[in-house]
Amino acid sequence: QVQFMESGGGLVQAGGSLRLSCIASRSIFGVSGSGWYRQAAGKERERVAGLSRAGFENYADSVQGRFIISRNGGNRIYLQMNNLKPEDTAVYYCNGLDREGRPTEPWGQGTQVTVSS
Numbered sequence: 147q148v149q150f151m152e153s154g155g156g157l158v159q160a161g162g163s164l165r166l167s168c169i170a171s172r173s174i175f176g177v178s179g180s181g182w183y184r185q186a187a188g189k190e191r192e193r194v195a196g197l198s199r200a201g202f203e204n205y206a207d208s209v210q211g212r213f214i215i216s217r218n219g220g221n222r223i224y225l226q227m228n229n230l231k232p233e234d235t236a237v238y239y240c241n242g243l244d245r246e247g248r249p250t251e252p253w254g255q256g257t258q259v260t261v262s263s
Contacts, residue, residue: 150254
């Protein structure tokens with residue numbers, strides 16, 4: 147079982163930036179894609195960014211042009227979040243991403259991002 151530790155969240159004003167980090171307990175991102183997900187209060191968890199092992203990125207329409215996913219080795223990924231909006235407020239999670247676009251492992255605790263207006 148792979149465990150994830152997300153960090154980097156916090157409170158930021160609208161228009162600001164945050165950089166989230168994810169460390170996996172083993173090099174899961176060397177054998178699968180990687181993704182960032184978020185869950186806002188009262189909403190289902192959704193994928194906001196994906197990165198294949200080949201380096202192809204995809205983003206949810208709501209964050210396109212503002213968020214950037216990246217990988218450093220097999221056990222660490224990042225999410226650079228720019229021009230944050232109040233609607234970005236959520237708990238953010240990382241996970242492996244299979245070929246069908248689904249998470250591969252149990253969820254970590256996530257990191258809270260709160261964007262004030």
